[in-house]
Amino acid sequence: MGRSPCCEKAHTNKGAWTKEEDQRLIAYIKAHGEGCWRSLPKAAGLLRCGKSCRLRWMNYLRPDLKRGNFTDEEDELIIKLHGLLGNKWSLIAGQLPGRTDNEIKNYWNTHIKRKLISRGLDPQTHRPLSTAAAAATATAATAIAVATPSLHREVTPMELKPSTDLSTEDCCQHSGGTANLDEDRCPDLNLDLSISLPNCSSPKTSASSESLTPPNAPQEVTTPISLIPTYSTTPICLCYHLGFQSKKPCNCQTSKNPHVFRYYRPLEEGQYIE
DNA sequence: AACTGTTACAACCGCGCGGGA
């Protein structure tokens, strides 16, 4: 049942890597480059799973990795990006040269979480830790809002996935994903769920913006109404906004609908894409 | 010195996605 194992576990080493294994891996990648992780262990003479090799290389052996403590600037950047993206560690890592997603994830769990709590902030929502009464009020307010989806609620810049598979898991960050957790994390998540098409006649955007949403793009009319967040301003790809495009190709467009992005951020009033 | 509890982080696991056959 399920998928076949990624490697033959009986003949693979597990646990900590030895110096010799590291050397073999480094030497192989220097000679042949990255890629083909599945076949790499055999070719490199390693008794390791390909995934394990990839992880070791990505998180520990890569020459461009920055070791050592995180600076205060990095701390703040991580907090900021986490507020925008949630637990998208790879996206966050993309903004911190020399840092890996695993490293940031660990650092978040061991340091920053505590730091935020000590500041009186909820590390998941980045909002002030509320009293039980305030939480109850928020829950009640959310319940009302959910019951009346056309009410206008303020959009937080947290990740939104306005595609048809906007599951609770995806919306509120893989924390076990139930609607209730959703609400816990985004108590006043402000989605305008009314039936409307994205505002295509909003303030002129530059060519780059237009290339993201071609003027003759087919209108999205088949997506279930309740799952389409709409914006008072033109939505742009959040990756683009954060500058990820300059580093690597943005792949946050969903394949099923090239005009739908995994992460959205509305343009602020008077803001245009350069 | 010995034991126990805590912290930090490397590594593993399972799942989803995209591309190719």
Next chain:
DNA sequence: TTCCCGCGCGGTTGTAACAGT
């Protein structure tokens, strides 16, 4: 269109190192 494979991601676990008693 469907299936399979490889890759990458996020969550979790294991354990070494450290601190406190």
